[in-house]
Amino acid sequence: MIRRQILRYTSNQRTNHWLVAIFFFMAALSGLALFHPALFWLSNLFGGGPWTRILHPFMGVVMFVLFLGLVIQFFRANFFISNDRLWLRRVGRVIKNEEEGVPPIGKYNPGQKLLFWTLLICMLVLLFSGLVIWRAYFSEYFGITSIRWAMLLHALAGLILVLSIIVHIYAGIWIKGSVSAMTHGWVSRAWARKHHELWYREVTRDEHPDRPISKKG
Amino acid sequence: MASQDIIARSATTTVPSSVRNQEEVAKLIDTTKCIGCKACQVACSEWNELRDDVGHNLGTYDNPQDLSAETWTLMRFTEHETDAGNLEWLIRKDGCMHCAEPGCLAACPSPGAIIKHANGIVDFDQDHCIGCGYCITGCPFNIPRISQKDHKAYKCTLCSDRVAVGLEPACVKTCPTGAIVFGTKDDMKEHAAERIVDLKSRGFDNAGLYDPEGVGGTHVMYVLHHADTPKLYAGLPNAPTISPLVDLWKGVSKPLGLLAMGLAVLAGFFHYVRVGPQLVEEDELPTTVDPAVHEVDPSVHIFDPRGEDRP
Numbered sequence: 001m002i003r004r005q006i007l008r009y010t011s012n013q014r015t016n017h018w019l020v021a022i023f024f025f026m027a028a029l030s031g032l033a034l035f036h037p038a039l040f041w042l043s044n045l046f047g048g049g050p051w052t053r054i055l056h057p058f059m060g061v062v063m064f065v066l067f068l069g070l071v072i073q074f075f076r077a078n079f080f081i082s083n084d085r086l087w088l089r090r091v092g093r094v095i096k097n098e099e100e101g102v103p104p105i106g107k108y109n110p111g112q113k114l115l116f117w118t119l120l121i122c123m124l125v126l127l128f129s130g131l132v133i134w135r136a137y138f139s140e141y142f143g144i145t146s147i148r149w150a151m152l153l154h155a156l157a158g159l160i161l162v163l164s165i166i167v168h169i170y171a172g173i174w175i176k177g178s179v180s181a182m183t184h185g186w187v188s189r190a191w192a193r194k195h196h197e198l199w200y201r202e203v204t205r206d207e208h209p210d211r212p213i214s215k216k217g
Numbered sequence: 218m219a220s221q222d223i224i225a226r227s228a229t230t231t232v233p234s235s236v237r238n239q240e241e242v243a244k245l246i247d248t249t250k251c252i253g254c255k256a257c258q259v260a261c262s263e264w265n266e267l268r269d270d271v272g273h274n275l276g277t278y279d280n281p282q283d284l285s286a287e288t289w290t291l292m293r294f295t296e297h298e299t300d301a302g303n304l305e306w307l308i309r310k311d312g313c314m315h316c317a318e319p320g321c322l323a324a325c326p327s328p329g330a331i332i333k334h335a336n337g338i339v340d341f342d343q344d345h346c347i348g349c350g351y352c353i354t355g356c357p358f359n360i361p362r363i364s365q366k367d368h369k370a371y372k373c374t375l376c377s378d379r380v381a382v383g384l385e386p387a388c389v390k391t392c393p394t395g396a397i398v399f400g401t402k403d404d405m406k407e408h409a410a411e412r413i414v415d416l417k418s419r420g421f422d423n424a425g426l427y428d429p430e431g432v433g434g435t436h437v438m439y440v441l442h443h444a445d446t447p448k449l450y451a452g453l454p455n456a457p458t459i460s461p462l463v464d465l466w467k468g469v470s471k472p473l474g475l476l477a478m479g480l481a482v483l484a485g486f487f488h489y490v491r492v493g494p495q496l497v498e499e500d501e502l503p504t505t506v507d508p509a510v511h512e513v514d515p516s517v518h519i520f521d522p523r524g525e526d527r528p
Contacts, residue, residue: 133354148466
């Protein structure tokens with residue numbers, strides 16, 4: 001019997017994703033503690049100010065390394081294809097839950113792809129600026145101007161990363177059926193066909209080699 | 218006990234208790250009277266119980282080579298040749314300037330780790346210091362140092378403990394030539410003005426007071442023979458200000474960043490409320506078994522035409 005659902009993420013991919021998510025939350029909460037006085041109380045989650053200062057960079061480095069795992073597995077699926085341009089032009093309809101005229105897209109929609117590359121850029125900026133401002137080990141090798149730029153870029157990249165993740169989390173809440181892809185790995189066929197039709201056709205090609213799956217395509 | 222004379226506090230967005238009215242104090246360092254004896258350095262380390270490691274002679278009179286968590290003040294020696302071909306030995310006692318608008322305090326993320334007293338003294342509270350080093354990033358004078366022993370930031374306190382009980386700072390008390398004096402900021406300015414008149418009469422036409430406007434003035438001031446070029450004195454900044462990068466980093470961008478995060482969450486919430494979730498409707502489910510294979514409910518199989526035709 002053919003399984004009704006489609007596997008979107010393997011158990012290793014899911015584990016990798018959630019490890020990144022856990023370390024993102026720890027790095028983000030400790031970073032926000034230092035971002036604005038109104039959020040300094042978050043440092044209590046990590047055992048106080050000094051512990052927050054000690055742990056934050058390590059959590060960030062672990063997050064970066066784990067994120068590279070996701071990059072290696074997913075970067076190919078995040079190259080833009082021709083349909084993406086049209087999809088982006090009609091993103092207004094997507095946001096209003098109106099599917100008419102929205103072209104079929106692959107495993108990731110262009111919004112997800114933009115998020116992927118934004119996250120990668122932010123992570124790289126955070127890593128390198130973070131090393132420059134890591135007072136305990138590296139700051140002594142850098143001049144004051146480099147450190148000031150690194151501080152500014154680190155805060156900016158952190159802000160963009162947090163905003164991106166807010167969008168990422170909301171998209172999961174909004175598009176019903178997505179969260180299961182990352183919790184137990186499976187999505188329904190209807191979900192796959194509705195949201196990622198080109199990907200759906202690709203993964204189901206072997207099951208029905210002679211017959212087009214979608215009338216829309 | 219609440220300190221009633223703290224008028225600015227790091228990482229604090231409300232006004233701290235500040236009803237007490239105190240006169241601003243200042244330390245005036247007259248570089249023209251300094252003989253470079255380093256008694257101030259010794260007095261500082263004695264009063265504050267600081268014993269820095271013995272370093273190496275790198276071919277200058279500067280000893281130790283730089284400020285550190287255990288060296289809060291340091292004589293910096295510069296050999297300067299004037300246009301007339303005279304050699305001048307410019308000696309500047311380096312240390313915290315106690316800015317009226319302290320860059321360290323603006324940069325510090327830990328509430329109360331850096332405070333400014335009503336008398337103008339900028340002090341580090343190591344109990345609240347988290348050791349991030351942001352104060353170093355914020356300082357226009359390159360003064361704070363993080364100790365590698367306890368990862369706390371240290372710098373000259375202007376002997377706030379002595380001043381609080383009516384004493385002058387230790388370096389002032391020990392200075393044998395009277396090059397360092399201490400009092401109210403107004404008195405120190407007046408004293409400096411007299412010194413400058415004297416210096417000008419001796420041919421130092423550019424003599425002047427170093428009390429830089431860019432940081433709102435300082436509570437450690439210098440009388441310089443060459444006030445037109447402070448850079449001569451071991452790189453004393455000509456026009457120090459809090460770096461625009463630090464301003465941008467710690468100024469408007471962070472409240473705006475918080476606002477952006479809050480708005481992003483709100484936008485998501487109201488999108489859900491107004492547009493609603495994106496559901497996959499059940500009737501869109503394609504048949505999961507290959508439709509080319511006709512699977513018929515066994516219950517309709519009761520009729521077998523071939524069987525009926527069978528003779």
